[in-house]
Amino acid sequence: MSSEVDIDRSLNYGLKAIELSKAKQIPASPRNYELLFNYVSGENQELVGTVGKLLERDEPLSETVARRVYDEFLSPTKQAETVEEISGQLSDEIRQAMAVVHAAAGSSGAYGNSLEGVASRINDAATGADLKSVIETLALASREMERNSYELENKLAESENQINSLNERLEEMRTESRTDALTGIGNRKCFDETLAHEAATVDETQEELCLCIGDVDRFKKFNDTYGHQTGDRVLRLVASCIAGHVKGRDLAARYGGEEFAIILPQTNLRAAVTVADQIRERVMAKELVKKSTGESLGTITISFGVARYRLGEDVEELIKRADACLYAAKNGGRNQVKCEADAGVDLSMVA
Known part of the structure; x- marks a missing residue:
């Protein structure tokens, strides 16, 4: 569908x-x-x-x-170029930090040599003037070492700040690339990656994993009647309702257009149906009001299809079963939840 x-x-x-x-x-x-x-x-x-x-x-x-x-x-190259640029800056900062460390090691070696020379001269000192000269040399070497240590500390602190800042930018890029710009929840890329990861985990642990796919009922008619901006408000509202019901390793994502997906690790089929039904009821309870006039635009409903992952299967098969259940929910009158164990759900085209 x-x-x-x-x-x-x-x-x-x-x-x-x-x-x-x-x-x-x-x-x-x-x-x-x-x-x-x-x-x-x-x-x-x-x-x-x-x-x-x-x-x-x-x-x-x-x-x-x-x-x-x-x-x-x-x-398509914009993000890759940005990541490459940040990675290059990170490498430069790390090289500079290493150069500072090597320079400090050289300074420490020179200071050690100075101390050895001073010790020898103390043994050879015959007069007070000789001893004074030795002490002055020692003080000069100590001050030089102190100055070098101070500069080292500042340079390393600066490099650390730069590296932290660049790491944060990389993380922001990663988050942005996996977030739907309109709704703020996961996007299709995030969904695909997470589902593949969770399925691989379940193949090892043999835990439960379920997928819910939801579709806003009659969204096209609503969008055409009230316009794209109001349609966007609907999508954000639905995304907010879904996000409010996920926790832990669960993932809420915009699957595409007015379709949403929820990945539910460690959740059996009946529990997944309960989650989907709670979201359905929460969405139905929201009344959309036109901001400019205060006019009520009515309520929104959403239909869900729910399927359970079968060990070792391709995740596309799981998606097809959830989609078949969604089709059954739509065909059965909308504003309802159907799972693969329900009567009337035709999975013959999936097998």
Whole structure:
């Protein structure tokens, strides 16, 4: 079912992108099409805001400006280049820190040699003047060592701060790459990676693992009636309800469009159904109100399909079963939860 929904949604976005290209006299290039497609889909709010402001202008969107926006938000090499840049800076900082340590080791060696020389001269000192000269030499060497130690401490502290800052940027990049920009929960990449990891873990531990896939009921009609901004509010509201019911190793993710997924490790089928039903009830209890007028837009409902992982299977089979259960929930009247153990769920196309 999700593939049919994705195709319809993609065709709709594609047609809107083409219409917008004609209306705004934007050259028909693959890059511009991808840019406008992402704009009308509304999934990247920063991109929507930037492109929206540009389209409000009277003049057509130039190739130069379109390329700049594309490179900023959609270029597939952008994140890789940023990670490579940060990694290079980290390597430089580590090399500098090592150089400081080696220099300090050299200073310590020189100080040790000075002490040995002073000890020899003390033994050979015949007069008070000789002894005074030895003491002055010792004091000078000690001050030099103290200065070097102070500089070493400052340089190492500076390097440590730089390295910590760069590590934080790398972690932010990693988190950003796994987070859905609109809803703030996990994105499809995060979902795919987490499900593969949890399945591999279960193959070793033989613990329970369940997957819930949910789809907002009649979302397209709602979106077309009230507009993309209100549709985005709906998606954020649903994501918030789902996120409020996950804990520990559980993962809430936006699976695509108006579909959401919940990965539930160490959870059996009936417990997973309970979680999905609690989320369904929480979503249904929310009333959406138009901010500008206070008008009630009614309630939102969501349907869920729930499946249990079978040891050693491909995770795609688990997804297909959860999707078949979701189809049964939709076909059965929406606003309900169906699992693979329920009567009326057809898994024949999955096997």
